[in-house]
Amino acid sequence: MAHFKIALLPGDGIGGEVIGQAVRVLDAVGGRFDHSFEYSEDLVGGASIDAHGVALRDETLEMCQAQDAVLFGAVGGPKWDDPKASVRPEQAILGLRKGLGLFANIRPVKMLPILADATPLKRETVEAVDMVVLRELTGGIYFGEPQRRWEENGQRQAVDTLAYSEHEVERIVRLGFETARARRGLLTSVDKANILDTSRMWREIADEVARDYPDVTLEHRLVDACAMDLIRHPSYFDVIVTENMFGDILTDEASMLAGSMGMLPSASLGASENGSTLGLYEPIHGTAPDIAGQGIANPMAMILSAALMLRYSLGLEAEATAIEDAVTDILAAGHRSADLAGDGDEPLSTEALGNLITDAVAGG
Numbered sequence: 001m002a003h004f005k006i007a008l009l010p011g012d013g014i015g016g017e018v019i020g021q022a023v024r025v026l027d028a029v030g031g032r033f034d035h036s037f038e039y040s041e042d043l044v045g046g047a048s049i050d051a052h053g054v055a056l057r058d059e060t061l062e063m064c065q066a067q068d069a070v071l072f073g074a075v076g077g078p079k080w081d082d083p084k085a086s087v088r089p090e091q092a093i094l095g096l097r098k099g100l101g102l103f104a105n106i107r108p109v110k111m112l113p114i115l116a117d118a119t120p121l122k123r124e125t126v127e128a129v130d131m132v133v134l135r136e137l138t139g140g141i142y143f144g145e146p147q148r149r150w151e152e153n154g155q156r157q158a159v160d161t162l163a164y165s166e167h168e169v170e171r172i173v174r175l176g177f178e179t180a181r182a183r184r185g186l187l188t189s190v191d192k193a194n195i196l197d198t199s200r201m202w203r204e205i206a207d208e209v210a211r212d213y214p215d216v217t218l219e220h221r222l223v224d225a226c227a228m229d230l231i232r233h234p235s236y237f238d239v240i241v242t243e244n245m246f247g248d249i250l251t252d253e254a255s256m257l258a259g260s261m262g263m264l265p266s267a268s269l270g271a272s273e274n275g276s277t278l279g280l281y282e283p284i285h286g287t288a289p290d291i292a293g294q295g296i297a298n299p300m301a302m303i304l305s306a307a308l309m310l311r312y313s314l315g316l317e318a319e320a321t322a323i324e325d326a327v328t329d330i331l332a333a334g335h336r337s338a339d340l341a342g343d344g345d346e347p348l349s350t351e352a353l354g355n356l357i358t359d360a361v362a363g364g
């Protein structure tokens with residue numbers, strides 16, 4: 001029997017509601033495939049600010065570093081929204097990314113044909129969508145120094161810095177090639193090379209790394225053109241690789257292609273050591289304050305994030321597929337959460353959907 005240690009960081013809002021269902025599904029996987037999961041839970045985000053005065057404690061980071069993987073819900077909410085506050089819930093996410101060395105965010109965006117009518121786009125535009133977006137996570141304008149505000153001659157001034165080193169670009173671009181190689185073999189590298197020096201360097205490095213992957217087609221696209229093509233012809237894309245801020249924006253745009261924020265998982269990976277990759281797994285949605293506490297959140301993005309954890313950090317491919325198949329099957333059987341329900345559908349609660357997926361996984 002294999003034994004795995006998992007950190008659970010539910011966070012705020014619906015984070016705790018959806019992570020609870022993911023744990024039940026993982027336990028069902030354990031029962032069926034003879035693995036055991038040991039969970040260590042801690043507060044992050046607003047909940048940690050309320051209890052400890054900071055969004056992420058050093059102890060919490062150390063606890064995560066000692067696990068095989070981290071499952072993360074979401075952080076934030078109106079209670080902690082003051083933009084002038086020096087302590088903010090999202091500092092937990094940035095701290096975990098830095099502290100765990102998570103440089104790559106992987107977001108698969110796949111349209112389940114059964115949900116093609118749940119997107120704001122036309123069915124024929126989205127039904128063949130099947131792409132992976134890779135976003136660089138620990139460099140770029142969210143981390144560059146200087147980053148500050150000041151006053152000059154009675155005028156407010158502010159500066160942010162967009163900086164990348166060769167090493168940071170090379171490792172994420174290489175992961176893009178590896179991902180494309182295992183799929184359709186098309187890598188779209190997205191930049192703003194007509195304006196930015198960091199982008200021109202990014203393009204140069206991508207061309208150099210391409211020599212190691214003759215089986216993959218590399219193309220370059222400007223971020224504005226890519227944003228347009230994601231809506232115009234989304235099924236064209238196979239793997240997209242891009243820097244931190246462009247990726248932040250494009251991944252949210254891409255999420256609309258799959259029907260609902262409640263459906264999309266993500267993985268944030270660090271370097272691999274001795275064959276294992278520490279990763280943090282979270283749904284792409286936030287804490288959904290508008291529905292928190294009502295028991296109606298869609299748990300599928302969180303449950304599919306647990307599937308990515310099994311695949312990327314624990315090397316359990318069959319187990320990951322079992323979860324993904326269970327989600328597809330219960331949707332095919334017509335079960336819907338409130339965010340996916342159409343006219344005539346009776347929406348199920350978070351827990352009822354968790355029950356169905358848990359049973360489907362346990363029963364094989």
Ligand code: NAD
Binds near residue numbers: 301
């Ligand atoms: P959100 O993703 O929380 O919600 C956007 C909309 O999608 C809402 O109408 C919400 O009800 C719906 N939604 C989201 N997840 C859902 C689910 N699982 N099931 C059903 N419906 C779902 O984004 P927001 O409203 O912009 O942000 C709310 C809070 O979450 C903010 O404080 C924001 O900072 C935070 N946030 C956190 C993360 C994170 O922790 N990674 C990511 C995004 C937003």
